Amino acid sequence: MASSGDTTTCRLPLTSAMSRKLRVHSSAIHYFDMVRRCRSIREAARRLNVASSAVNRQILKLEDELGAPLFERLPGGLQLTSAGEVFARHVTVVLQDVERVSSELDAMAGIRTGHVEIATVEGLTSDLLPCVLDALYARYPRVTVGVMTLGSQAVPEAITSGAVDIGLAFGLQRHPDLQQMRVGHFHVGAIMAPDHPLASRTEVSFATCAEHRLILAKPDLSIHHLLSTLIRKTALPHKPALETSSLELARQLARRGAGIAFQTRIGIEADLAAKTLIHLPLSDNGGLQSDLGVYVRNNRHLPVAVDAFVRALSEEITHREGLLKQK
Structure with a gap:
């Protein structure tokens, strides 16, 4: 695997013996x-x-x-x-x-x-x-x-x-x-620190995000495949700051202002409630969703x-x- x-x-x-x-x-x-x-x-x-x-x-x-x-x-x-x-x-x-x-x-x-x-x-x-x-x-x-x-x-x-x-x-x-x-x-969005230049928006395109430092997923994560078409269509001005298989690492770096990561709101509920992260839905293709x-x-x-x-x-x-x- x-x-x-x-x-x-x-x-x-456990309160007693396991099942037969x-x-x-x-x-x-x-x-x-x-x-x-x-x-x-x-x-x-x-x-x-x-x-x-x-x-x-x-x-x-x-x-x-x-x-x-x-x-x-x-x-x-x-x-x-x-x-x-x-x-x-x-x-x-x-x-x-x-x-x-x-x-x-x-x-x-x-x-x-x-x-x-x-x-x-x-x-x-x-x-x-x-x-x-x-x-x-x-x-x-x-x-x-x-x-x-x-x-x-x-x-x-x-x-x-x-x-x-x-x-x-x-x-x-x-x-x-x-x-x-x-x-x-669930809507896929860009996640970033509250003081990020894009944080005041209600939604954002991938191309706009690409003008800033990006944190992207490696191929073993579904978000990589979901964003692959957008990545191919966008001329990235510079290499992603990080590519990782860990959503937790991407989340922590986004909180610290090290770049923009991408995922749904699932998994960052505590950060959203505490306002330590902002989640902006991607506007591409009428909105991107992950199942x-x-x-x-x-x-x-x-x-x-x-x-x-x-x-x-x-x-x-x-x-x-x-x-x-x-x-």
Whole structure:
């Protein structure tokens, strides 16, 4: 996966034992999945708390039954073969369905436990995602959550590979293996310090911004692709002051007056309220918008906890979209 790949695990409070771990399929499937994730038989065995020989034996048994090698041994670790890629897609579906069954059995018993993995773009970790997590603490006190921050372009792979349950990203293209559960439309604007020469305007064109120092996004961020046409059409008088994959770095530099950055109002709510940043909608093409979506793997039956998070995230996006339309 491309991008910085920073991972933060947000553990919600635990009050008793975690949800049941169903083992309704062959150990070979679980062993294969762990080897795929670790790219190492030894590391997979360590995490599974079994002998390396036992893991290797199960992989060899699978390869014998399938009639094809599943892994290729490379200097950097094990890599899936073409047959391994096909089998991995099947294993991902099987194991995620087991999670759903376990979650539904827990829900029937009133336990409400489980684990949810989320891949999100960095801008949502400052306000939107914390609001949703905080609201769900009381309702699902025994659920644990993993949060992985990625660029938008890396989110689809995280979902389809089974690394995460839910993806939050701006500007994703249609993908056959993704289901869009909700999408909100947000104006893209220039963000700058309150004392910037352009700050008194109500909107601004990209060409006008280009007359000043710019802070632009690298290709792994959706805003790069959204602005690429405008950048090509504009003869930049000088090289951007900074190109970065970090929206947080761009935000901090814009606050300090080091240049003009570009994004939606999502992620800079606190700065706007404190008047430490100004957000001017871009006037190009009648106004530029970025779509923020909630995504899951297509045709997946969602476990109870995952479904609850999808609904909460969708409702929060709808709420914020409505608030911004009123401004």
